[in-house]
Amino acid sequence: MLGADGLNLALTIADSGIIDAAVNDLMGRSQVMMMAEHRGVSTSVKKHVLSWRRHVRDRMTRVGQTERFKQEINLYQEVIHWREDTFIERLPELMNQLEHLSPFYRQAKRLVENNKGVDNPVFPHYFCEQWYRALSDAIREEEILELESNKEQLLADLYQRMETMRNMKKVTEVGDENSVGRLWDMASAKLSRTDLTIMKQHAKFLQRNQGLQSIAEQLGRMASDVDDPSLNRAPTESMQVVEEESDWATDDIVGVHNSDDLNKLLPNEALFLTYPELEVVFYKRLVDKRLMNYRMRGKSRTLREVKTHKPQSKQVDIDKGPFILCVDASGSMSGFPEQSAKAFAYALMQLALADNRDCYVMLFSTEHIAYELTRQDGLREASDFLSYTFHGGTDFEPVINAGIEKMTTQRYKNADLVMISDFIAPVQNEDLLTQVEALKRQHNRFHAVCLSRYGNPELLSMFDHCWRYHPNVIGRLVRRW
Numbered sequence: 001m002l003g004a005d006g007l008n009l010a011l012t013i014a015d016s017g018i019i020d021a022a023v024n025d026l027m028g029r030s031q032v033m034m035m036a037e038h039r040g041v042s043t044s045v046k047k048h049v050l051s052w053r054r055h056v057r058d059r060m061t062r063v064g065q066t067e068r069f070k071q072e073i074n075l076y077q078e079v080i081h082w083r084e085d086t087f088i089e090r091l092p093e094l095m096n097q098l099e100h101l102s103p104f105y106r107q108a109k110r111l112v113e114n115n116k117g118v119d120n121p122v123f124p125h126y127f128c129e130q131w132y133r134a135l136s137d138a139i140r141e142e143e144i145l146e147l148e149s150n151k152e153q154l155l156a157d158l159y160q161r162m163e164t165m166r167n168m169k170k171v172t173e174v175g176d177e178n179s180v181g182r183l184w185d186m187a188s189a190k191l192s193r194t195d196l197t198i199m200k201q202h203a204k205f206l207q208r209n210q211g212l213q214s215i216a217e218q219l220g221r222m223a224s225d226v227d228d229p230s231l232n233r234a235p236t237e238s239m240q241v242v243e244e245e246s247d248w249a250t251d252d253i254v255g256v257h258n259s260d261d262l263n264k265l266l267p268n269e270a271l272f273l274t275y276p277e278l279e280v281v282f283y284k285r286l287v288d289k290r291l292m293n294y295r296m297r298g299k300s301r302t303l304r305e306v307k308t309h310k311p312q313s314k315q316v317d318i319d320k321g322p323f324i325l326c327v328d329a330s331g332s333m334s335g336f337p338e339q340s341a342k343a344f345a346y347a348l349m350q351l352a353l354a355d356n357r358d359c360y361v362m363l364f365s366t367e368h369i370a371y372e373l374t375r376q377d378g379l380r381e382a383s384d385f386l387s388y389t390f391h392g393g394t395d396f397e398p399v400i401n402a403g404i405e406k407m408t409t410q411r412y413k414n415a416d417l418v419m420i421s422d423f424i425a426p427v428q429n430e431d432l433l434t435q436v437e438a439l440k441r442q443h444n445r446f447h448a449v450c451l452s453r454y455g456n457p458e459l460l461s462m463f464d465h466c467w468r469y470h471p472n473v474i475g476r477l478v479r480r481w
Contacts, residue, residue: 087124223320251298321415322358328421364399365392423455
């Protein structure tokens with residue numbers, strides 16, 4: 001073989017330690033370090049960076065698979081299996097291909113000119129070694145550009161999340177550490193001053209109407225009362241910075257070994273470069289990774305997934321399902337009921353954050369609009385929902401069918417469907433009521449929050465629990481001021 005195998009070139013470069021160096025640089029930034037040491041957010045930040053590490057490694061390994069490098073690598077793979085005489089014979093043909101294919105062409109042209117047509121059996125090996133080095137450098141440069149681009153995007157995302165977290169502290173107090181960590185996962189959306197003002201208004205409305213908060217808390221506790229072993233939560237995995245032995249850390253010299261790292265080269269190996277006749281031997285040993293290097297050993301800090309088990313003396317947590325909140329957005333809900341419905345949804349979102357549950361909202365009138373408040377851009381979704389103006393008529397059946405469809409999936413096991421409305425509507429058909437009863441037997445719950453004293457009692461009877469919240473006019477004035 002005339003040169004080194006180039007098939008795993010991109011993979012080798014991606015595994016060379018430059019990604020770990022980038023991660024350590026990120027974690028060393030003062031603002032990132034402060035967030036990574038915050039008790040409520042540390043796991044989420046480290047998990048975020050570890051996920052980016054996997055993502056960027058995949059992106060870097062795909063650099064060598066782009067059309068720019070793929071054709072050149074295939075040509076290189078073909079050439080290194082030629083015999084020396086075949087290489088000399090087909091060299092003009094190879095140069096024509098390199099001219100239109102590779103930046104290495106100019107260097108290759110100089111090599112051919114310096115050889116002056118001499119039939120030297122060492123020349124094909126030297127040519128391929130230089131080609132491999134140029135190809136490796138080109139891929140490395142492209143991968144570093146890809147890494148730096150992704151690194152800048154990650155930093156922008158991290159700083160955006162930090163800014164959103166700071167702004168949300170001005171809106172409302174976030175609860176416990178779990179809710180803070182979940183809020184970090186939702187903080188990728190950039191919130192405008194209008195978004196923050198809307199959230200602040202509904203947070204204040206919720207504080208003045210503690211009855212809504214009380215209903216939300218009662219509802220949130222019901223998922224824990226289910227007696228079903230299949231819902232026991234499995235041991236969780238957390239991210240921790242651990243110290244481990246690494247050959248890339250340069251704390252101590254522990255010996256020598258064969259490698260191609262010029263930074264750790266033994267001085268006597270450089271003697272080959274002092275004699276032109278032996279220079280090709282040096283490059284041959286470099287390509288074959290047979291240069292004598294100092295072997296270094298030390299400790300490096302890396303992120304690792306660590307499984308954590310809860311103490312046996314503590315009761316096992318129940319895997320609580322999502323909240324599915326169906327909000328009546330008809331014209332009859334305008335005014336105080338609309339404010340109450342939005343504030344109640346805001347309270348449920350906070351509970352979902354604290355309990356690591358999803359919160360899915362469907363606004364319905366003659367049609368329904370869906371918002372997922374706890375996904376990655378959930379704060380943006382919450383702002384859009386809180387800004388929506390209620391209008392139109394009332395049609396219960398489509399939204400209940402949509403909720404039932406979700407509750408039949410594994411993701412919505414042990415879920416709570418909550419309907420908030422004035423319930424001034426007719427009783428639903430028997431087929432729908434049969435489906436509701438079947439889901440109740442599978443540990444799904446159906447709740448109603450009635451914001452009118454005129455709600456249809458027969459319609460409300462289909463729900464497991466019903467709360468009525470319709471303070472009188474005097475009560476509303478007290479809460480408003």
